[in-house]
Amino acid sequence: MSNYLKKFNLSVIQSRSRLRRFLTKLEKQPPKTLDLIAEEVDKEVWAETNCLACSNCCRNMTPTYTFQDIKRIATHFRMSISDFKAKWLYKNKQGEWMNVSQPCQFLDLKTNMCSIYAIRPQDCADFPHLTKKKMVDYMHVHKQNVQYCPATFKMVEKMMERVGILR
Template sequence: MSQTSLDIERYKELAQQKQGEHRKFLATLKKKAPKNLDKIVQEVHQEVFAEIDCTACANCCKTLGPLFTEADIQRIAKHFRMKLGAFEEAFLKVDEDGDKIFKTMPCPFLGEDNLCSIYDVRPKACREFPHTDRKKIYQINNLTIKNTLFCPAAYLFVEKLRARLS
């Protein structure tokens, strides 16, 4: 079900309303996860992304900057045929935690069409977001809850997982 745009504010409202319920549900997974949880997580993840078109949203690219690993920086700088220092100076800054992040948001590589101009070489954090296909999903409960506030797919993932395991 591809959409031209997603109502991000509506999803954020729903996520805020259900944060407590979601937190409780995810906490139960930590205590007594079904043996086949990883398989169920993969199935629900695929179901969600068959329904949600990220290019109808791109909220992560507009609001959440990824952390850059050294491998990310090398790969993307090489893609642009730039020296590492020049790439970092042009696009990155070091945050209060010592992590390399974008100087400005939205992502400078996000097009007007919500497509990533460096998709094939994008940072690892971008490739893995919203982390809803992780093994042992209960190890990242706080991150999952946080992501529901920014990502309609993460919200839908928790809702569908909860329905599936209830």
């Protein structure tokens, strides 16, 4: 594990509960300008975040594959959809297709790069969903991702600075 990930994991242990409580309060009492604040914070977070220093999401989480994702990636590997699913995916209780293994089979562990980056699942392309929807509608995802994603962690810390009344 890199020093970057070690430091991040220590920060998570120290702050996860506090950050999740803040997100719960923010969900219950969202300021009217919450989405505007989230957009500002998003820009700051990505100016400070290098995903290639981390890849924690690919190491510890799995995307949900849509039919379009499966078809696109299977075609890339010149596989049938059923062969692709049999080799790399399973269907969870909600009927969603997920990676069988972690870390992700498409992650190069030496470089932290995705071997199918250009055709990766949409869930990966959208991760960590900082401004995907209205902020208040996505709090449950941020509560989960704060322990895996340094960008989400930074986003919540910056939101706490901006929305100080809810600390």
